[in-house]
Amino acid sequence: MKRIMATLFGLLVVPAGLASDPIAVRTTAQAEASMLITGWALIETDGSVSAVELDQREKLPTGVVSLVEEAGLGWQFEPVEVDGVARKAKARMSLRVVARKAGADGYEVRIGSGFFGEAATSEDEKRPDFVKSLKRRTPAYPDVVLKAGVRGTVYAIVKVGRLGTVEEAFIEQVDLRAFRTGNEMxxxxxxxxxxxxxxxxxxTFRLPVEGKHADAENWTVRIPVDYAFYGDPMPKYGEWDAYVPGPKRKAPWITEQQDDHQSPDSLVAGEVYGVGDGLRLLTPLQPGGG
Structure with missing residues (x-):
């Protein structure tokens, strides 16, 4: 019998044929279709945005490209300062674009959430100012979820102490890629x-030895975890994926001063995000938004 385990960053390795059954998620009141897109925002010294550069722009729906590029030029960020002097910046961004059925034949498309700032990726292994994971334990795919044939994404947030170990952990949100009854979900x-x-x-984590957080008593990072099946067709970049977003919760140790107001479902699995490291957006993600 094959061993069933989840890979923390990417797909779950399980026997082929256990993919989730095709349920009409898009027709339910709670369900949405979404895609996670990435790129860069070019920020001027006054915090305004002069350009938005989307990754693999040619793979994205034309309407999504227009929505993001037009909205981006209206963004206003808290100016980026280095040694007290405002500087131009090029911020890494990830955006969750959401489509929800509106009326009999149409869909309402909006930018649901976004993250602007750097994350600790494998390319940043030697950066001394990031909290970086060292030893990772891979989560097991729960039997009850496996038997239900359901994919999902879990957004964890953890507090890391000065020994590099986890002092507290909390789940901010769990999104499912299938619809079931309320109790079952x-x-x-x-x-x-x-x-x-x-x-x-x-x-366990490697701690920063340089930068503004080097002398902190602890550090808080977000960890997005994908659960999926080997052999289950996964949406490619620029394709819609139906899902049912879960309730959003706030970790009990996060104070208002620490809250970076970043939505966890805009984060890309495979990276570790330091809370408070992102840029602060002062305006809505799109005109008329909250």
Whole structure:
């Protein structure tokens, strides 16, 4: 019998044929279709945006490109300062674009959430100002979720102490790629959350030795975790993926001063995000938005 395990960053390795059944997620009141897109925002010294550069622009729907590029030119950020002097900046961004059925034949498309700033990726292994994961324990795919044939994404947030170990861990959100009844979806989300918590609590981290956070008493980072099946067709970049977003919760140790107001579902699995490292957007993601 093949061993069933989740890979923390990417696809889950399980026997082929256990992919989720085709449920009409898009027709439910709670369901949305979304895509996660990435790129860069060019920020001027006054915090305004002079240009938006989308990754693999040719793979994105024309309407999505227009929506993001037009909205981006209206963004206003808190100016980026270096040694007290405002500087131009090129900020890495990831955006979750959401489509929701509106009326009999149409869809409402909006920018649901966004992140602007750097994240700790494998390319940043030697950067001394990032919190970087060292030892990772991979979460197991819960039996109840496996048997239900459901994919999902879990957004964990952890507090890292000065020994590089996890002092506290919390699940901010669990999104499912299938629709079930309310009680069943809660059971599936709880199972994914429990498995993820058990894994990330055993992680260890390399601490920053330079930069503004080097002398902190602790550090808080976000860890997005994907659960999926080997052999299950996954949406490619620029393709819509149907999902049911879960409730958003706030970690109990995050104060208003620490809250960076970043939405976890705009983060890309495979990276570690330091809370407070992102740029602060002062305006809505799109005109008329919140």
């Amino acid at each position: 809660k059971r599936l989300r709880d199972a994914l959350a429990s498995s993820t918590l058990s894994a990330v609590k055993a992680w």
